[in-house]
Amino acid sequence: MWGEKAWVSPASLRLPHSSTAFQIALPRQVDKFCCRTAVKKPLLYTTQLTVRFPRLAPMALITVTILAVTTVFLILRVGKARKLPQGLREVPVAGNVTDMGAYPQQQLRKWAAEYGELFQVRFGRQVWIYANSPSAVKEIFDKQSQHTSSRAPSPVVSDLLSGGMRFLLMPYSAEWRRLRAIVHKLLTPKASNEFIPSQEFEAKQLLWDILTDNDSQKNFYMHIRRYTTSVVMTSTYGRRVPVWECEDIREIYGLMQEFSEFATPGKYLAETFQVLAYLPQWMQWWRKAALRSFNRQAVIWMKYWNRLRTQMEKNQAPDCFVKQFINTDYKKMGISELQASFVAGTMIEAGSETTSSALNSCVKYLAAYPEAQAKAFAELRRVVGEDRLPSFRDEAELPYIRACVKEILRIRPVTTLGSPHYTSADVVYKDWFIPANTTVAINQHALHFDPARYENPDDFVPDRYLQHPLKAGAYAAHADPYARDHFDFGAGRRICPGMHLAENSLFITIACLVWAFEILPPLTDDGKIGSVDVSDAAYEEGMNTLPKPSELRFVPRSEKVVGLIRREWQHAKQEGYMLGLVKVNAQGMVVD
DSSP states (O other): OOSSOSOOOOSOOOOOSEEEEEEOOOTTSOSEEEEEEOOOOOSOOOOOOOOOOOOOOGGGGGGHHHHHHHHHHHHHOOOOOOOOOOBOOOBTTTBTHHHHOSOHHHHHHHHHHHHOSEEEEEETTEEEEEEOSHHHHIIIIIITTTTSOBOOOOTTTTTTSSTTOOGGGOOSSHHHHHHHHHHHHHTSHHHHHTTHHHHHHHHHHHHHHHHHSOTTSOTHHHHHHHHHHHHHHHHHHSOOOOSSSSHHHHHHHHHHHHHHHHHSTTSOHHHHSGGGGGSOGGGOTTHHHHHHHHHHHHHHHHHHHHHHHHHHHTTOOOSOHHHHHHTSOTTTTTOOHHHHHHHHHHHHHHHHHHHHHHHHHHHHHHHHOHHHHHHHHHHHHHHTOSSSOOOGGGGGGOHHHHHHHHHHHHHSOSBSSOEEEEOSSOEEETTEEEOSSOEEEEOHHHHHTOTTTSSSTTSOOGGGGTTOOSOHHHHHTOSSGGGOSOOTTOOGGGSOTTHHHHHHHHHHHHHHHHHHEEEEOOBOTTSOBOOOOOSGGGBOSSSBOOBOOOOOEEEESOHHHHHHHHHHHHHHHHHOEEETTEEEOTTSOBOO
8 A cells, every 4th residue: 555645654753872974875965964863662653644833943034024925926916717626715824724623534525525526625835626536536547647647846855855766755757657667567466466475474473473462452453563564574675574673663663753753744834835945055944854864764775775685695585576676677777776775665664554554444343343244254264164274365255355355445545635646737627627736636535435336434344345356456447437446545657556465465464363363342441341443533633544552352263273373373483485486484584
């Protein structure tokens, strides 16, 4: 679930205790400065963005006059009359930000019901136009994708903090198209299926972890997050994450935390008033901090990249995305190693938390809707039985499990604000005109909760997808826009390249968890059965859909199941698994 998210970030890690001075080539930025990285044992990482008012540095006061003059000019400027999508009543300066509230998806649904297929809102200086019908998404994002596949200019978050290299934030360009071609080639359904042995291995550890370490009714949350991070790291670098408390987790989530702090909407005036990016560099008070952060990212992503290169030189590298990337002619295409390492890093950032969010959401909904869980278990008992674990070989005979995957992606899409693209030319849909240099967004919540398409849309009802036997990519490519199962992976040329890997992870994990455990509401301190909250209040505030840590019971289906989980995990630890033609042990190391 990697291509269509706003951005992912964790919430509570401070970086530093060791420091290193180094020199590294930086594109269009600077040549040298000091990096400080941290290795700090985390208690709990969460990923989210929240909106805060910026604290102005002293240098910001120098620009007050510039802002005032610019604002007056923009207000007085008279443009040609256009037939634009209907706009909403705005608050001066803030636009519609104050209308959004803590859970913007609720307001976006209401506006779609009121204004129809398209409407426009303003967030500060930025105008967003939302597409609220399948036909609008098909026409604007698929058929006119050559004009709607860019990203909005971002002088701080994209240009400085990411060095112009973060794949998800790059504008539509020849460089982005070259990278996209490589990424999609290496993440096809066939290529993604190469990692099925890894996903089945990780699912066995997940069952064991929950079986032996969920007495608090809380630890399942982190075990699921370890599972998804390990799957993504294995597919990207051939490197497992066997435990949550490890250096890789601290580094990756540390970078994500720092990125989220910089990317918080409203933190930097230069993101809203982009004329400030043209100030002399010495007046850009945000510049040094952003470049230091970029340097930290570069060091960590290049460390992973170089480590795999060393493994390749020793013929000890398992098959993975980066190994295949290195074996392409990427340098002949003008792609640097640093840029390539950022593409791999973006995959790790984007893929880890989105999939774990969907899984942690799904177990909550299964506990809250026992009738759906009962149907899923009955199917598993009929097809799989009690003498073995589910596997991908069973997928065709498990339509209800597949329906659970689709339903959780419908009811809890990855972002609360929709999937934003940016127009590089004028776009026309029906009798609406969308000018160039405008943000256009897919309103997943309006699409997924349309009562005309989904009966009782606020209820978790996997049965609605029993007539959808194909994966999401097949429905996204369908000529009929109303044939799509859901829009969680986006659309057009920015559609999520990692959706095949994500769907595989969701399928095998949900199948194994429901086969092994009855997922129940928690017990309260006085021994009573508690409740399961699946309302918006059970999710973190911000741009990305992230369930808050919660409590659930995972009760083994039988003693026979307990014994099988134990034997399967012991055998998996001894035998390892195959990545392509290479055998890997439980530590993620290649076995001769």
